[in-house]
Structure formats: C-alpha cells, structure tokens
Amino acid sequence: MSKKKIIDFNEEFSSIQDSISPLSSGLSRVNRMNKENLEEIERLEKEISNLFSKSNLQQNEIFNPKTNHIDINIRIYSKEYFKNISDELEKQLLSDVNNRADLIPPLTKLDIIISVVIGLVGTIVDLFLVKVPKDINYLKKYQQGGSPFTEWLRTLGIDENGKLNDFFQLLEEKCKVNFDASTTKGFPDYANQVNGFYPKTHRMMNLGHDPLFGLIFGLIDMFNGSTTLIDSKGIIHCIPNEKYQDFPMDNKMFAPLIWLGHILSDVCTKMGIPIPGWGFTQLLQFESFGENSKKIADITRWMYLEGYDMRHLLTMSTVPAVIEMCTKMYLKFTLSKDEFSSPIYMRELQSIQNDIRLEKMIFIAHSVAVSGNVGKIMMYYGNPLTFNFSEWLAFAKQSVQMLLIQLRDSTGEKIVRNRTGIDEEWKNIMNMK
Incomplete structure (x- = not known):
C-alpha cells in the first residue's frame, strides 16, 4: 500500500515549470523585438549619414545639452544620444512637476487697478472720516479738526448733561x-x-x-x-x-x-x-x-x-472694513460661475485660486491704505493721533496671510495641475494626423 504524500513536489514543480515556459517565451520575444529595433535604428542612422554626406555636413557634430556645446563623440540615434535626451527630459519633467509658479494665480490688470482704487478709497475715509479723535491745537500752532464719527459715538450712552x-x-x-x-x-x-x-x-x-x-x-x-x-x-x-x-x-x-x-x-x-x-x-x-x-x-x-480710546478704534476700523467689503463685492461680481459638470477636484482647485486672488487684492489695497496713512501723518505734522491702529493691524494680518499662502502645502494642487496638463497633451497627441 503506497503512502499518501503530504506535499507532492513533482506536481508543484510541474506547475511552476508550466508557468515559467510562457514567461520564457515572452522574454525571447522581447529580446527579438529589441534586436529588430536596434537593427532599425542602425538602418535609420545609415540613412541619416547619407543625408549628412549629401548635405556636406559632419554627422558626428551633435549638440550636447549637458555640456552646452557641439559634441563630436556622440552619433545621432546612438545609445548615448538617446540617453542624453532621456536625462534632459527627466530634468524638464521634474522641473514642470515641482514648479509652483502657477499655483499662485496672477492678478489681471483690472484686478490690480481695482485694488489700488479701493486702497485710495480707504485713504480718503482715513483723511475725511477718521481724522483725529477730537479737535486739537497740536504743538500749540496747528489747529486740527476731530473725527465727526468719533464725536457722534461720544454722545451715545449719556444724556444732555453728560451723565x-x-x-x-x-x-x-x-x-x-x-x-x-x-x-x-x-x-x-x-x-x-x-x-x-x-x-x-x-x-x-x-x-x-x-x-x-x-x-x-x-x-x-x-x-x-x-x-x-x-x-x-x-x-x-x-x-x-x-x-x-x-x-x-x-x-x-x-x-x-x-x-x-x-x-x-x-x-x-x-x-x-x-x-x-x-x-x-x-x-x-x-x-x-x-x-x-x-x-x-x-x-x-x-x-x-x-481721546485715542475704544470709540476712536471703532472709527479707525471703518478703513479696513471699507477695503475688505469693497474687495469682496468686486470679487463676487467677477467670479465665473462653477460648472457643476466639472469634477469636484477642479471646483475645489478653482475655489482655492479664488481665495488666493482675494487675499492678494486685499493685500494690495491695505498696502495702499497704510501708505496713505503715512502721508496723513506727514500732513498732520507728525501728530501720533493720526496713526490708524486698525489699518496697520489689518495690514500686518494680511502680510502674515500672504506668507502662509506661500508656505502652504500645495501637493494636491500640483497633482491636479499636472493631471490637467497630461490630459491636455494627450488630447493634442490624439488630434495629430
């Protein structure tokens, strides 16, 4: 009576050999195709050599992008030639993949003009509404009028007798x-x-x-x-x-x-x-x-x-409030409507770019407004009461926001951008005739 084997190695080896056989055949076929490709490349090289000869050109003088000059040791369509092309393509691809330039969308000329105009509006509010907390004879020789809005705020919560x-x-x-x-x-x-x-x-x-x-x-x-x-x-x-x-x-x-x-x-x-x-x-x-x-x-x-107290702080806050309100209103009216048929990731990317566009416009407007506040201080002969604490605080906050935008993790945005670029190039290839 024959004993039953726990593991039948003959059967196992037989199945492995059966799986190796098609793999070996495939490798042989690949080697044969590779040999045919090399023969085809040699044939093309000979044809190109004939073209060089007919044109009285030196076939060995090939521009080498690595050394940035003509290399007489590289033959066209040789292995070295393709290797150089491959290395340069790899560098270019890595540069394109990691490029951050278009991850911060540029503003249009109209956006920049509107941002500057809004900043100037903020400066006008600072000059004619904020002014200084109250009427003052600065340095006993410069009579300066106080803010009408702060003056009105001082009338709240009290009666006619000031109680x-x-x-x-x-x-x-x-x-x-x-x-x-x-x-x-x-x-x-x-x-x-x-x-x-x-x-x-x-x-x-x-x-x-x-x-x-x-x-x-x-x-x-x-x-x-x-x-x-x-x-x-x-x-x-x-x-x-x-x-x-x-x-x-x-x-x-x-x-x-x-x-x-x-x-x-x-x-x-x-x-x-x-x-x-x-x-x-x-x-x-x-x-x-x-x-x-x-x-x-x-x-x-x-x-x-x-009089530089909380009531005047509220008055000073009208400048950044006007700037941000006007900028957001402009952006709301100029944004393109989302296409619901587009993928979610594209809509999210567009939303990120719109937010960055808004932050850049607000930053420009605040930059103009704080510059205007510096001019206001000079106009008031250096009176520190003209310093708009709220506007400078908003400008500092916006500067930090711009720094955070530069340092943000943009991996997802790069993936979407690169995927879009690949799709566009593939469409171009498919449309070639």
Whole structure:
C-alpha cells in the first residue's frame, strides 16, 4: 500500500515549470523585438549619414545639452544620444512637476487697478472720516479738526448733561470691582511707588480695564483682592487690597459677568476704555523722540488722554472694513460661475485660486491704505493721533496671510495641475494626423 504524500513536489514543480515556459517565451520575444529595433535604428542612422554626406555636413557634430556645446563623440540615434535626451527630459519633467509658479494665480490688470482704487478709497475715509479723535491745537500752532464719527459715538450712552443713562448707571452700581482704584489713595501704602496714576490714566494703566486682556487680569484681581497695573515708568505692580480679601463665593461664580458689566459701564464715560493691549505700551520705555524727549510710553499715554480710546478704534476700523467689503463685492461680481459638470477636484482647485486672488487684492489695497496713512501723518505734522491702529493691524494680518499662502502645502494642487496638463497633451497627441 503506497503512502499518501503530504506535499507532492513533482506536481508543484510541474506547475511552476508550466508557468515559467510562457514567461520564457515572452522574454525571447522581447529580446527579438529589441534586436529588430536596434537593427532599425542602425538602418535609420545609415540613412541619416547619407543625408549628412549629401548635405556636406559632419554627422558626428551633435549638440550636447549637458555640456552646452557641439559634441563630436556622440552619433545621432546612438545609445548615448538617446540617453542624453532621456536625462534632459527627466530634468524638464521634474522641473514642470515641482514648479509652483502657477499655483499662485496672477492678478489681471483690472484686478490690480481695482485694488489700488479701493486702497485710495480707504485713504480718503482715513483723511475725511477718521481724522483725529477730537479737535486739537497740536504743538500749540496747528489747529486740527476731530473725527465727526468719533464725536457722534461720544454722545451715545449719556444724556444732555453728560451723565450716564439709566442702563449704564445700573451697571455702574451693580458691577463694582475691587481693582477700580482711580488714585493712589486706594492703596496708600504703595502711593510713593506708583507713578503717573490718577483718575484720567487709571483705566489705561490698570490691566483689569483692558477690553481684551482684562478678562484675565481682572478675574485674577477679583479673586485675589488685588490691583495689577503698569505705571508711567513701566513698572509692573500687583498691589493687595485688604478690603477685598474675602471675595464672596456668589461673586466668584459670576465674576466674568461682573467684569463685563463694569467694562460696559466705563465705555461711555468721558475717558472711555483703552484700546486692547494699550496699557502694555507703558513698558516701551525706549529712547526719547522729538524736541521734548518723549518716550513711546509717554506718547501712547498722551494719545489716550486725547481721546485715542475704544470709540476712536471703532472709527479707525471703518478703513479696513471699507477695503475688505469693497474687495469682496468686486470679487463676487467677477467670479465665473462653477460648472457643476466639472469634477469636484477642479471646483475645489478653482475655489482655492479664488481665495488666493482675494487675499492678494486685499493685500494690495491695505498696502495702499497704510501708505496713505503715512502721508496723513506727514500732513498732520507728525501728530501720533493720526496713526490708524486698525489699518496697520489689518495690514500686518494680511502680510502674515500672504506668507502662509506661500508656505502652504500645495501637493494636491500640483497633482491636479499636472493631471490637467497630461490630459491636455494627450488630447493634442490624439488630434495629430
């Protein structure tokens, strides 16, 4: 009785041999075709040699793109000839594949003109609407008119006698905070250590009154019973207040709302509240400027005292608002409608290019507007109140946006672009007759 084999090697080898046989036949066929191709190339080379001879030209003088000169050692249609062509094609293809030039779509002449015009419109708004916070006799010899819009904003929230209306008075009464000391009398033990702190400057120096960072410093002061401020010499103080050490638990739960209500009650007062982050400018104790040796901290404090507050920030914000609104309206009316029959990836690529086009136009408009603001400062004899904080902030933001566009990952865009290029070339080949 014969034993049954677990693995029948004869059968396995037989199947492998059967699969190798057609592969061997295929290789033989490829070698035969390769030999025929070489013979055909040699035949073509002989024909070209005859053409060179009839034309009295040297057949061995072939331009070598690697060395950028005539190479007498390369025969046309030889292996070296095709290798050189292959290398150059590879370099060209790699260059085309990795090229980023057309990934940032260029603006048309009309786009550029419109962007410049919009920037000039922003400059006009800056000159005739923003102006300076209020009427001022700058340097006691230049009479300069204030902004009519800021003047109107100053009438909101108060009655004819300049008192807060009922709503803001209610907020003022119900939302009292421990860090709201307006003079050094609130912390007599530190009175000699704090410089330049008085009713008109206390909101600027007191970090709890900052409309942005005040939520952090204000809550810390409310929980700790302290006052955090930066005085006129750039010294940071965190002063404890014994009266408010035991902060009620109910007030702690509603501390953010109490802080917000207190800030709102101060918005419509005579001095208002400072621009976000403006209190930190007291740290800028840099070299003095001008005839009176004013430091940056001194200048920014003077600007706040002359009405450079949140209300004027709203007025200054009209310039970037007009620029972005006009640019987006123009782009909306000039965009081509999406073809729903086109592939999704093409529509997404078009959307990316439209967004980049918008960002470039806004950047140009802001560039013109900040240039106009520089001109405005010169027209006002260097008055720092003409500095449009909102517009320069928008310009800085847009500059960062343009940098991010340059550094973005554009792999997907390259793939779509290259696929489109291949399709177009293939159509051209198919249309050749």
